[in-house]
Amino acid sequence: MNEEIEQLQTISNTVTQYLMNNGLQIVVTLIILAVGYLIAKKLGKAVERLMIGKKIDVTLSRFIGNSAHLVVLVIVIMMVLARLGISVTPLIAIVGALSLGAGLALQGMLSNYAAGLTIIITRPFVVGDTLSVQGQTGLVESVHLAYTILVDEDDVHIQIPNRLVVGEIMHNSKEEKLIELCVGVAYKSDPHQVINLIKEVLQGIEGINTERGTTVGIDEFADSSINIGIRFLAPTYQYFEFKYAANLAIYDAFKQQGIEIPFPQREVSLINQATQQA
Template identity: 45%
Template sequence: MEEELAQASAIYDLVVTFLINYSFQIVGAILIFVAGIVIASKVSNWLFKFCQSKGLDVTLSKFIANVVKLLFILMVGIIALGNLGISVTPFVAAIGALSLGAGLALQGLLSNYGAGLNIILTRPFVVGDTVLVQGVSGIVQDITLSTTILVDEDDVRITIPNRHIVGEIIHNSGAMSLVETHFVIRSNSNIQGVLDDSLQAVQALEGLGNDTRALFGVSQLSGLGVEITGRIWVPTAQYFYFKYAINQSLQDRLKQTGVELATPAQTIRLQQD
């Protein structure tokens, strides 16, 4: 019993001595680290707003701000450890050894980060673009170091690991997508009049306007009639809305101008013996 009390008393004396000798260093280190985190967040936010004001892409702005924040916190951590009298050299060596093992174990994750860095720096697409990659299409909502997030016209979020994007063929149409429509009219119709009326019908749609990239032309001639094809660029976020509206508008205009769509016809001959 006396030995246990002696050990407890020795531990208590050791703790009290440690707190007396190092309490100010510990409190100082904590205050330095907390203040560093707060300052790093403020500097990161300011830098992000500054990059945005200069017209930089939102993804690149986020990346720069986050890297500066991480470096600032790392620097403050080294200062805090130095305030405690702890040398950071052994930690650097340990981090190097751990990084080697982690690199081998997390090759897939690290390849995503490397690909994400490549996307952020080379910028084959930016937030708001419409891209098609690996058979998946959508509007780019966010780009992180590990993944790229797309949103399609049904508001479905599609998350793609960045390593499946870099090195692949990417179709980037900006914020627009192409709507194609086809209809066949009789060969004796006023072709130029139909083309002009079709273009006017599309340009009259609310939300498109006269500056809409739209083209109508004769795509094929056949025994059935003349096939008219329209190519209209519409906002990707409202792709199907405009696709249905375009078809309805064309149908109404053709009906209004008296243009008949060509229909298949068969001639049947009855032969009596």
């Protein structure tokens, strides 16, 4: 028991002596670390605001701002370690060895980071675009080094690893999404009248982009109807709202103009048994 007390007393005396001899240096080092962190943070934000002010892509601006923050912070940490008398050369060697092992173990994660860097540099899409990839569609909310986040009309956040974005077939319709409709009319109807009527209906719906990508025409000649295909662009975040509004407006216009929307019919003939025997 006495030996343990003596050991604790020795450790306490050593720590006290170290703090007395190096207390001022430790305080200065902590101040340098705190000030360096604040400078790195403010510098990163300043770089990001400067690039956004120059009308550079938001995603690229955030990436460069975060990179500047990280570089300054690493420099400050190296200065602090050197001030404490800790050599950074062995530390760099250890970090390099650990990075090699981690790289082999985390190939999938590193491929996401590499793909994210490719997206940020090449910018095949930016924040606010409508992206369709891997069967998912939504507005690009943010692009990170490891993943991209999409938001659909139901405000559901979809996180897609960047390695599944780069190199895949991708549809980018900017801030709008293509809506495709199909309505059948009777063969006795005048298709020219129907097509012009649908175009007028679409122009009357506020929010639909009738100047870009709007197409109305005969899609096919079905068994009981002439099917009219309709394609137009609308804001992605209100996709279903505009789709349902267009369907209802077309139905009301057809009803007002007396245009018939046919339904499948089948004729059944009954043959009299006596007649069949004759």
